[in-house]
Amino acid sequence: MPPPVPAELPAEVPAEVPAELPAELLGGHLRVLRAAAGTGRLPGRDELDACRADGRRAAELGVPLRRLVDAALAAALTPRAPSADVPAAPPPALLPALRRSVGALMAGYEEAQHAALREAEQERRVFVDDLLQGRAERLAERAEHFGLRLAESYQVAVARGLDENGPDRIERDLTARFGSHNILVAVRDGLLVCVVPATLPAAVGEFTHHVRSRFPAGWRVGVGRPQRGPGGIVTSYREAAGALDLADRLGLRHDVVKAADLLVFPVLLRDRGAMEDLVTSVLSPMLGARGGHEPLLETLEAVFAAHGNQTAAARRLGISTRAVTYRLQRVHRLTGFSPDDPTQRFTLETAVLGARLLDWPWD
Template sequence: MAISELPADLLKGHGQRLASHAATGRLPDREALDAYRAAGARAAELGLSLRALVDAALAGGEEVPGVLPVLRRVVSALMEGYEGAQLAAIRSEESARREFVDDLLQGRAERLAERAEHFGLRLAESYVVTVARGLRTGHPAQPDRIEPARDRIEPGLDRIERDQDRIERDLIARFGSHNVLVAMRDGLLVCVAPATLPAAVGEFTHHVRARFPPGWRVGVGRAHRGPGGVVASYREAAQALELADGLRLKIDVVKAADLLVFPVLLRDRSAIEDLVNSVLSPLLEARGGHEPLLETLEAIFASHGNQTAAARRLGVSPRAVTYRLERIRRLTGFSPDDPTQRFTLETAVLGARLLGWPAGE
């Protein structure tokens, strides 16, 4: 923007003031500097460039000798006002963004669609929510607190803020600011993206893998339509992380679509508790404890019944696996070699992991 395009009254009287200061040798007083700060703030609110503003201030002193000390203070005041107005605008935007994300993920629908357009979301579409756990903790987690992944023009940014900021920047660089929304909620880094952009999930996971310390895990919700769909997808993604922990899954990325059977199992908690206790309680009397036997069953199921592969998973000999399976058959009366009994055993083991059986583990 050229100097001539600035509003004529923005620096009105600036040249005369510089000449007066040069003649008297006095520096600008507080009132004068406050007026320059106000001019800087107004320039920011009008969307004028800081470069054009400073250029105009310097140009006013070109014909006035001996005003360098005055100009330094004037330019400093202009920039202070300009940057202060920008920071206030960013903070206001962050506050609105925090409130919007909070309302969106909790399903509070007041003016949600209207506000979503401001952040580039078209809530009539289907969205997928992906969450990541394990971000570096630069400060204690604060439940129910939203921290949008944006710039902070403040010193002392800790690692967690820089990481989430960089992840959002990289996603926006690839998919555009009107296609993704990244925020922190309940200790999880949350990414909301249209279902028509499946690559966004992979890109988000890539950046999590690169920036999170070991132990991170990503949960992916299913695609759902509308504001309520975003809430549903978020809850599915968060629940997928909980189920993965309960089931002791070794995978880093868990999809709610792959775990649909487990919420079904837990809907009738009394039934699954009865199954677990009826089938697996005899293992509690095993010498050496029940855990090695449960781990052997999990390895057998994961290896599709192949005892050699299960032994490799467990780091024991195939003979040890055979011995453990025989003990399980003798204690419970169930064998994974029998198709019907295998299903009962596998369901019971999964239920035990989901329930944290036996109690206290």
């Protein structure tokens, strides 16, 4: 016996909604079917709007789209007459009306889903802003929604040099490996921010790997120290962003800079007046040097970075070792401090770091 096919739905015979669905979800759809079966009329704009509203409501209630469509198709079927050997053919308008009605249901369902995604993304952005600024209103409760347990220790890494499509792809890759409950990735203030549990140090390395693979040249990653609690996340984030700033001001060449490696610099800057006095006292005589002070500063930086190895410093600067030696002698004559003396070398290096941090010379 062949399966039943859509048959005529007389206006006085109501189609039924499957029991597992709320009856109101297909109200607009049923009216369309009855009108098409009874009068041959195709649905108008108002009727299709009602179907879209039904679809949106179904999505909000969490009804699977497949179940909704199955119910809509089932509502177009009626048992064939007992005396008929062959099911009756549907009226000409029924199938086009069914198609338009189901299409409107699906369109409404998708609209609701897109709206929910936009709302979730906005909620996520607000949460990230509150989290990284330390605004504590219901923070722990909201954090659990994103899989974060704020009583634990977390570490924050930030990447600069965003690629347009990089953030979404990096987040997908990280959550695929470590789970969405362990990783929070967001964009804030032009930085890609990654918050991970301190118990997952490999996640920071994986984050850096994806940044290296997907960001254009010029990218850099800053890494904060593991810190505990909501305030700890704020601190780690500020450390990571501060590490990027320090790396720029100091002219560091590293692609990845860790706050733990730069702890001396906030200490140096804590007493700005004392640092300015040191820079002025030690380096001011170089301002009158022939050729300017900058080549002498760059030479000192290169020598300090090479741990006193003048040959390596020369390669870094692209000049001869003899030129490096000559410049260091000039520094000694002008300032009275020699890079070869351990105590004087420390004073010189601190003054050079202070000069870079404070954008010396000042107007």
